[in-house]
Amino acid sequence: xxxxxxxxxxxxxxxxxxxxxxxxxxxxxxxxxxxxxxxxxxxxxxxxxxxxxxxxxxxxxxxxxxxxxxxxxxxxxxxxxxxxxxxxxxxxxxxxxxxxxxxxxxxxxxxxxxxxxxxxxxxxxxxxxxxxxxxxxxxxxxxxxxxxxxxxxxxxxxxxxxxxxxxxxxxxxxxxxxxxxxxxxxxxxxxxxxxxxxxxxxxxxxxxxxxxxxxxxxxxxxxxxxxxxxxxxxxxxxxxxxxxxxxxxxxxxxxxxxxxxxxxxxxxxxxxxxxxxxxxxxxxxxxxxxxxxxxxxxxxxxxxxxxxxxxxxxxxxxxxxxxxxxxxxxxxxxxxxxxxxxxxxxxxxxxxxxxxxxxxxxxxxxxxxxxxxxxxxxxxxxxxxxxxxxxxxxxxxxxxxxxxxxxxxxxxxxxxxxxxxxxxxxxxxxxxxxxxxxxxxxxxxxxxxxxxxx
Numbered sequence: 001x002x003x004x005x006x007x008x009x010x011x012x013x014x015x016x017x018x019x020x021x022x023x024x025x026x027x028x029x030x031x032x033x034x035x036x037x038x039x040x041x042x043x044x045x046x047x048x049x050x051x052x053x054x055x056x057x058x059x060x061x062x063x064x065x066x067x068x069x070x071x072x073x074x075x076x077x078x079x080x081x082x083x084x085x086x087x088x089x090x091x092x093x094x095x096x097x098x099x100x101x102x103x104x105x106x107x108x109x110x111x112x113x114x115x116x117x118x119x120x121x122x123x124x125x126x127x128x129x130x131x132x133x134x135x136x137x138x139x140x141x142x143x144x145x146x147x148x149x150x151x152x153x154x155x156x157x158x159x160x161x162x163x164x165x166x167x168x169x170x171x172x173x174x175x176x177x178x179x180x181x182x183x184x185x186x187x188x189x190x191x192x193x194x195x196x197x198x199x200x201x202x203x204x205x206x207x208x209x210x211x212x213x214x215x216x217x218x219x220x221x222x223x224x225x226x227x228x229x230x231x232x233x234x235x236x237x238x239x240x241x242x243x244x245x246x247x248x249x250x251x252x253x254x255x256x257x258x259x260x261x262x263x264x265x266x267x268x269x270x271x272x273x274x275x276x277x278x279x280x281x282x283x284x285x286x287x288x289x290x291x292x293x294x295x296x297x298x299x300x301x302x303x304x305x306x307x308x309x310x311x312x313x314x315x316x317x318x319x320x321x322x323x324x325x326x327x328x329x330x331x332x333x334x335x336x337x338x339x340x341x342x343x344x345x346x347x348x349x350x351x352x353x354x355x356x357x358x359x360x361x362x363x364x365x366x367x368x369x370x371x372x373x374x375x376x377x378x379x380x381x382x383x384x385x386x387x388x389x390x391x392x393x394x395x396x397x398x399x400x401x402x403x404x405x406x407x408x409x410x411x412x413x414x415x416x417x418x419x420x421x422x423x424x425x426x427x428x429x430x431x432x433x434x435x436x437x438x439x440x441x442x443x444x445x446x447x448x449x450x451x452x453x454x
Contacts, residue, residue: 104169
């Protein structure tokens with residue numbers, strides 16, 4: 001089969017190929033006993049780890065390399081099905097694979113429709129749609145395979161996260177007999193967070209030799225976009241590109257189960273580099289090893305174990321100096337501009353917060369409307385028009401408010417409402433304040449939040 005990756009049928013063809021090659025001549029293996037809780041997931045994890053530790057060089061060429069990664073996921077899922085003692089019905093197995101693969105791709109509506117574990121789902125049309133959706137997503141995030149020159153060595157860690165996710169989702173599927181949407185969502189989010197920690201660590205490691213220039217930031221941003229992470233994680237990684245955290249802070253916020261993996265990937269990054277690591281990078285690896293409880297000998301042993309995997313990096317074909325096209329890079333660049341604007345406007349408001357609060361409280365209706373906005377109430381178009389007009393009037397006293405006069409300035413209203421103290425109403429509008437005595441001088445005004453993210 002040609003297995004043309006640009007064709008939506010490539011994953012369906014790959015599944016058919018693997019099913020034909022794996023049809024057993026003997027009865028399936030006995031199921032894992034239910035009296036041993038979690039044993040199927042434990043065995044599935046060990047199976048996935050063993051599939052990644054072979055150290056075999058990747059097949060030459062981009063297409064075989066890409067397909068080998070997808071084939072590896074499929075074979076792990078099929079092995080887990082065998083360990084679980086699932087019936088060896090090729091039609092049902094094909095539908096199971098479609099459901100699991102679409103779930104791994106985050107295409108949950110198609111995955112649930114294809115799942116034969118909840119009849120009458122699992123129709124031929126639903127199976128084909130699920131595999132097509134998963135195939136497009138896998139191609140979008142994994143083609144071309146490897147890492148671009150000037151980027152971070154992410155592909156090996158991404159493969160590790162994806163392979164273990166495939167094993168865990170498959171084990172849960174065959175233990176429950178169906179796809180559990182909440183469980184899949186939880187595991188997808190955990191995998192996304194693992195990838196975010198990996199990206200952040202590799203960026204911090206790269207930045208020890210100096211800040212990333214504009215070109216390298218662009219390449220790394222495109223690598224992040226291909227991961228299809230949740231928006232909050234993607235935004236946090238853009239911030240990490242501008243202001244990387246140190247390894248101590250990253251490991252302190254990462255789950256303990258991830259720390260050895262992060263150390264391995266940092267060591268792999270040095271092995272995959274074209275030049276020997278600089279003294280700063282060597283010191284980074286030593287700090288990371290110490291933080292994970294590894295002495296120099298243990299770090300050297302882990303480095304040797306990671307050496308065979310260094311060949312999994314770099315694009316397998318295409319130009320050596322790969323840089324995303326202008327349109328490919330735009331979404332991340334727009335995100336950077338938006339983040340920078342929020343930082344600048346937040347600082348502008350915070351610097352003038354006392355004056356803004358004083359003028360807003362004196363403006364009567366404006367304070368009432370902003371209090372409603374701060375509490376989450378949606379303002380009507382007429383109310384928003386009044387807010388804009390009064391804020392522009394107040395700009396004569398507090399120049400920071402002049403930004404609302406600019407086109408699109410009202411888009412910043414939620415930011416202003418979030419930064420303002422909760423009690424922005426004048427005292428005449430605050431019945432609680434009217435019943436109490438005036439607080440002593442120097443009592444701070446209570447705030448709902450101290451700034452963005454509070």
